[in-house]
């Protein structure tokens with residue numbers, strides 16, 4: 267039987283917090299998370315999918331606005347187009363039994379406001395855009411955790427934002443609907459070599475009463491070693507989280523088109539002022 271200490275050790279390595287607590291099924295699902303990028307051929311059943319969506323809709327939603335929609339993409343040609351948009355992440359988009367695109371959806375609200383002859387005077391505010399991304403993140407994470415609790419696995423596809431116009435065209439998205447990211451779900455292929463990926467020590471991320479800009483300094487070099495150990499286990503040598511940050515955050519060109527987000531948001535009616 268898995269113990270809470272083992273899961274915390276897998277998540278934090280040498281920096282695992284010491285807790286006296288019993289593992290429960292919710293914590294076990296949360297603490298066991300790992301992204302799954304290879305799937306078997308086995309299908310996700312309709313009942314499983316309905317439960318996954320129910321879990322997503324059970325998430326908190328800002329002011330109960332429910333601006334979240336999801337497109338489940340089964341059509342092979344459309345799936346291939348989305349896989350191409352995702353570039354290096356395309357393989358799991360092709361292969362997954364279920365691929366969903368999470369949509370910020372104010373079009374539903376626009377129609378309902380129109381019915382009541384009320385103007386849409388807030389859709390162009392960055393508050394609306396932020397609310398959309400936040401609600402989607404929260405709902406989709408509920409979906410992924412529900413899937414994991416059912417023995418399935420999955421991974422997000424932020425790379426869908428590499429080419430937003432293609433996604434909009436493929437899914438025929440109207441004004442006030444924006445594709446934020448994808449989520450692939452299926453039965454994990456045990457042949458995939460992945461395991462629980464270490465996270466930063468809690469001392470680096472938790473601040474008490476006021477922000478401590480030096481909170482990270484003592485622990486991050488040690489975390490880099492945990493990160494390297496994890497990747498060595500995946501067959502990748504000399505990995506470094508600190509160098510990864512440098513590569514990922516220093517050059518917008520590495521975003522493969524995602525740096526154009528504001529322009530694409532505006533085109534869909536999200537001026538984000």
Ligand SMILES: Cc1cc2nc3c(=O)[nH]c(=O)nc-3n(C[C@H](O)[C@H](O)[C@H](O)COP(=O)(O)O)c2cc1C
Nearest residue numbers: 299300301302355421422423424425426447462463
């Ligand atoms: C919003 C979001 C977008 C992501 N997009 C991608 C992606 O396009 N391709 C990919 O392989 N992984 C993607 N991931 C997965 C992350 O790389 C992964 O969660 C991270 O490396 C931590 O690994 P773990 O989930 O196994 O713990 C994404 C994760 C999030 C939260």
